Amino acid sequence: MKRLYTVLFCLIFSFQAWSQDGPGKTEAEHYAYAKKLIDQGNYQPGKTILEKMMTMKNASLQPYALMLMAHANYEEKNYTETVKNLEKIETSYPNWENKEEVNYLKGCALVKSGNLDQALVSFNNVKSEKYQDYIKTFTTQKASDLTIDELKPLSEKYNDNEILKLALLEKLQDQPEDQVDKALLEQLATDLGISIEKHVIRKTQHKDVYNIAVVLPFFIETTDGTALRVKNEFVYNIYQGILIAKDYLDKRDIRLNIQTFDTKRDSAHVREVLNQEDFKNIDLIIGPLYADMIPVVQKFSSESGIPMVNPISKNDMIIEGYPNSFLTSTTSKTIGKYLGTKLRKDELANLELLPEEDSIRIKADTVEAYVIFGHSTKEKEMAKSFKEAYEKEGGKIAVFQEYDPVDGFNVAQELFDPLAFVDLDSIQYVRDSTAHVFISVTNEVAALSTVSALLSLGTVADVYVPEEWLKFKQLSYAQMESAGINILFPGWYNDDTYNAKLFVKKYHEQFNNQPSDFVFKGFETMFTFGNILKEYGNGFVNPLKQNEKLMKGYMQEAFNYYESQDNQYIPIIQFIDGDLKNMTPPQFEQDY
Numbered sequence: 001m002k003r004l005y006t007v008l009f010c011l012i013f014s015f016q017a018w019s020q021d022g023p024g025k026t027e028a029e030h031y032a033y034a035k036k037l038i039d040q041g042n043y044q045p046g047k048t049i050l051e052k053m054m055t056m057k058n059a060s061l062q063p064y065a066l067m068l069m070a071h072a073n074y075e076e077k078n079y080t081e082t083v084k085n086l087e088k089i090e091t092s093y094p095n096w097e098n099k100e101e102v103n104y105l106k107g108c109a110l111v112k113s114g115n116l117d118q119a120l121v122s123f124n125n126v127k128s129e130k131y132q133d134y135i136k137t138f139t140t141q142k143a144s145d146l147t148i149d150e151l152k153p154l155s156e157k158y159n160d161n162e163i164l165k166l167a168l169l170e171k172l173q174d175q176p177e178d179q180v181d182k183a184l185l186e187q188l189a190t191d192l193g194i195s196i197e198k199h200v201i202r203k204t205q206h207k208d209v210y211n212i213a214v215v216l217p218f219f220i221e222t223t224d225g226t227a228l229r230v231k232n233e234f235v236y237n238i239y240q241g242i243l244i245a246k247d248y249l250d251k252r253d254i255r256l257n258i259q260t261f262d263t264k265r266d267s268a269h270v271r272e273v274l275n276q277e278d279f280k281n282i283d284l285i286i287g288p289l290y291a292d293m294i295p296v297v298q299k300f301s302s303e304s305g306i307p308m309v310n311p312i313s314k315n316d317m318i319i320e321g322y323p324n325s326f327l328t329s330t331t332s333k334t335i336g337k338y339l340g341t342k343l344r345k346d347e348l349a350n351l352e353l354l355p356e357e358d359s360i361r362i363k364a365d366t367v368e369a370y371v372i373f374g375h376s377t378k379e380k381e382m383a384k385s386f387k388e389a390y391e392k393e394g395g396k397i398a399v400f401q402e403y404d405p406v407d408g409f410n411v412a413q414e415l416f417d418p419l420a421f422v423d424l425d426s427i428q429y430v431r432d433s434t435a436h437v438f439i440s441v442t443n444e445v446a447a448l449s450t451v452s453a454l455l456s457l458g459t460v461a462d463v464y465v466p467e468e469w470l471k472f473k474q475l476s477y478a479q480m481e482s483a484g485i486n487i488l489f490p491g492w493y494n495d496d497t498y499n500a501k502l503f504v505k506k507y508h509e510q511f512n513n514q515p516s517d518f519v520f521k522g523f524e525t526m527f528t529f530g531n532i533l534k535e536y537g538n539g540f541v542n543p544l545k546q547n548e549k550l551m552k553g554y555m556q557e558a559f560n561y562y563e564s565q566d567n568q569y570i571p572i573i574q575f576i577d578g579d580l581k582n583m584t585p586p587q588f589e590q591d592y
Helices: 002-021 027-039 043-053 062-075 079-092 099-112 116-124 129-145 148-157 162-173 182-192 233-250 267-274 277-281 294-304 332-352 359-364 377-392 408-415 444-455 467-471 477-483 498-511 517-536 541-546
Strands: 209-216 255-262 284-286 308-310 325-327 368-373 396-402 421-424 427-430 436-440 462-466 486-488 572-576 579-582
Touching: 027 043, 027 062, 043 062, 062 079, 062 099, 079 099, 099 116, 099 129, 116 129, 116 148, 129 162, 129 377, 148 162, 162 182, 209 233, 209 277, 209 517, 233 255, 233 498, 233 517, 267 294, 284 517, 294 308, 332 377, 332 436, 332 486, 368 377, 368 408, 377 396, 377 436, 396 408, 408 444, 436 444, 444 462, 462 467, 467 486, 477 572, 498 517, 517 541
Parallel strands: 209 255, 209 284, 284 308, 308 325, 368 396, 368 436, 436 462, 462 486
Antiparallel strands: 421 427, 486 572, 572 579
């Protein structure tokens, strides 16, 4: 019965829309009104007017009406009808001036419906530069979802398409070495003009004692753990954390042999170190830290199969293209992807609790996200990966805007206007009360300007920000608590826990000092990867990335490397009664 009422409502609304538009109106006026409805998201009434309009005598705007109808069907995810509308334009108006737009939208609809083959035919007819970045994105995303057997014929058919070749090459490189079609791999590399890195994923071995190589720029003669002040104190702090983790793991029957190697910030010296006899039996490399040293160890790790982990970096260049490389931290891209995926997943889960015809569900499915991002690479990467992940699952982006350094407050306030309270007959309501806001900004001035503009409107939207906001001197914790701001903080831990207090006590007793953040990072890296070695052995690379379960940290609550090489577990924290609280506590399948 509810479905019948919904259908009747649509029919009545469509009739009223046509009546309001009026049969006496011109073709252009009909088109303008239909476009207004469709721009507002009223697709069905808009399409009804367009269908009526195309039956008018002496009609001259039919290709424009069909194009608008195609856009409406595309937004409704009715990709079959979208393609039909566009093919009618191609057949009836082959010389239409906007045929590039037709080919582009047709290609997008075909990709969405799963037909990359025919989509590429349409995309190949698009020559305008303004569409090329979008076409590359659409093609790359779809190609990454295909199997090797699906990509091979497409790569052969569209021999000049580098995106398909690159996707196929990456899929081949991910295969076990004994299964790779090496001839095809070499041919693809030649066609693309790139060199194939040799990546060895070694077979695992469980050992009584695991050998850990700590490859850091010590610049000192001794690393016995007793020095308090050295040239690179932060490096020594990392090492101190590693030493304490060794003691903790020893009590859990995880035996480690820690060997130190000083890089001296000299790549030639690092090569000599890696060629030492001691390195033949290494099970895990921790380090190096500096960008000029990392490629040397990356290459060695790839060719030897010995995994490496960087304890402090968040740079995805360390792990991209190097399957044996890991980060203890989380990259900017992962943060954005995680938030976009989580928010959309939560939306869809909430929708499933409501009947399909329920008006509340219909309204809830119009949730939109507002994204403001700063000028740095990190800020832009977070925003872009959020947008891609959110839209991939059907989420809608209302605003995607770089911060305006000249008039940031006023521009942001205008962008956030749909989130403002509106008075209607003495009743206050918010036009877009279910929105999400992601402020991908780490500059204090820009952040304060943006959040001030948002809060000045009295919005009730959920606001998400990076961890850097905790360092802002002009934004108090009380203000963040009052605003209910959600903070994305990958490395967060509760310093009031028993584990944290015990660690600080032990460090103070051993080194007569307070531990720095680098001490915590060194400790958590060794503690986590020590447990990984125990569970998976020294060939942990593939089984670690194939396991979805969360792993417990010691002070940090969890780690997860499912289909990744950086930590995928990201706490979202808020201030509650003056203290930080994890709003997304981990759910463990089993403990260590």
